[in-house]
Amino acid sequence: xxxxxxxxxxxxxxxxxxxxxxxxxxxxxxxxxxxxxxxxxxxxxxxxxxxxxxxxxxxxxxxxxxxxxxxxxxxxxxxxxxxxxxxxxxxxxxxxxxxxxxxxxxxxxxxxxxxxxxxxxxxxxxxxxxxxxxxxxxxxxxxxxxxxxxxxxxxxxxxxxxxxxxxxxxxxxxxxxxxxxxxxxxxxxxxxxxxxxxxxxxxxxxxxxxxxxxxxxxxxxxxxxxxxxxxxxxxxxxxxxxxxxxxxxxxxxxxxxxxxxxxxxxxxxxxxxxxxxxxxxxxxxxxxxxxxxxxxxxxx
Numbered sequence: 001x002x003x004x005x006x007x008x009x010x011x012x013x014x015x016x017x018x019x020x021x022x023x024x025x026x027x028x029x030x031x032x033x034x035x036x037x038x039x040x041x042x043x044x045x046x047x048x049x050x051x052x053x054x055x056x057x058x059x060x061x062x063x064x065x066x067x068x069x070x071x072x073x074x075x076x077x078x079x080x081x082x083x084x085x086x087x088x089x090x091x092x093x094x095x096x097x098x099x100x101x102x103x104x105x106x107x108x109x110x111x112x113x114x115x116x117x118x119x120x121x122x123x124x125x126x127x128x129x130x131x132x133x134x135x136x137x138x139x140x141x142x143x144x145x146x147x148x149x150x151x152x153x154x155x156x157x158x159x160x161x162x163x164x165x166x167x168x169x170x171x172x173x174x175x176x177x178x179x180x181x182x183x184x185x186x187x188x189x190x191x192x193x194x195x196x197x198x199x200x201x202x203x204x205x206x207x208x209x210x211x212x213x214x215x216x217x218x219x220x221x222x223x224x225x226x227x228x229x230x231x232x233x234x235x236x237x238x239x240x241x242x243x244x245x246x247x248x249x250x251x252x253x254x255x256x257x258x259x260x261x262x263x264x265x266x267x268x269x270x271x272x273x274x275x276x277x278x279x280x281x282x283x284x285x286x287x288x289x290x291x292x293x294x295x296x297x298x299x300x
Contacts, residue, residue, distance in 0.1 A: 004034040006174040010165050011044025012249075013158030014181035015140065015271030016280065018043020020264045022060055023284025024179050025051055031292060036174050037109040039167035041157040043181070045112035045137035049130050052110040055098040060281070062097045068275045075272075083145040087138075091131055100131045111167045112137040113157030117146060122160050124167060140271065163249055165256045175295075177260040179284070180249060181268075182242070188265035192282045242266065262291045 007028060011021045021044055028035060040048030050059040066074075076089040103110055104127045111126040114136035125133035136147040136154040147154045157164065163178055170176060231239060253261070264287055269276050 004032055006034045006036040006171075008037045008168045008171065008174045008176050009035050009039075009048070010163055010168055010176070010178040011038065011040040011048050012178070012180045012182060013042030013044060013138075013156060013162045014264075014266070015043055015269075016273045016276065017181035017264055017266070017269050017271075018047055019063065019274070019277045019280040020181050020262075020268075020284030020287065021047040021179050022056065023281040023286070024262055024288040025056065026281075027285050027288035027292065028177075033175075035108065036171075037168060038111075039164045040110075040112045040137070041162055041164045042138040042140065044164075044179070045134045045157070048110060048112065049103075049106075049134050050098060052103075052106040052108050053098060053101055053130060054107055058097050059094075060277075062094070063274060064278045064281070066275055066277065071272070071274045078145065080145050083139075083141070083143055085144050087135060087144045087147075091135060095131065100129055103127050103130055103133060106130070111164075113161055113164050113167065114139065114147070114154040115157055115159045117153040117155055120160075122157065123149075123152065123154060126167075143271070158245065161252075162245055163252050165252060165258070170257075175259045176257070177262070178253070178258050179262045179264075179288075180253075181264040181266075182245060182249065183263035183265045184246070185265060185267060187263040188267055189283060189286065191268075191276075191279050192286070194282075260291050260295045262287045 009025075009028075011018070021040075025035065025047070035051070038048040038052055040046070047056075047059075050056050074090040074093055076086040077084055078086050080086075103125065109126075111124055112133050114123045114125070114133075115121070116123050123136070125136065132147075132149060136149055137157045138144065139147045139155045141155050141159065144156075162182060163180055165176075165178065168176065262284070264280075264283060268283060269280055
């Protein structure tokens, strides 16, 4: 049997788009690559942590069976000025599927990051409670209430380091691979209609499709090109942050010698569209197939 190629894997932030990380990991395993180390940020911390804990299948089965109503029911809304979702409910539900554990007890090296609000410094998690680390790393500003860990107020690591290459120790015997799910528009792909096994993703019932078609005669949908682009104050702040993050990611990738890059467009899915998990996993798989094919062809 051929010796497995070792990969140091870096998984970016990106909300629900981070489910594409699952598809990338599955494609790596299918091709007999060995993931030697994982560093993740926000959604990348969640997926990376589940894989390092050996619970990817349990996690995937759980999240792929959540519909819109399930996702909404897991959002414990609050009137806090620091964020509109507490984040406790979803982690309580996830802990019923995958128990918490210590990072140092995981089957492979894992680390993730967060940012301490007052000092503005990056905080690295490579030991202690896995869920404490994931919760802190994924505390998206203005969306999730910040995490409090040992009196530190922590927010999403993506604020400072969305693709945490600095958490990986580059080794000569490993392939450095990054998955960035905050890619540009040219990285967008049409949503797949079927999964890897040929099964269709969830669609509208026939009667509802027929009703929708009939009603569209009276209430035609507005085409994107017909709609004038306008931004609310919140959307303008978000758009500005996205542009800054895009440029920062470019600088990060220019600074590091990355072997393989997988890019998923930011417009592929919204931050909280977790009901599209199966579709996003398949997009990650297809993107990984292309990136690995190109790399393998160039290294024959």
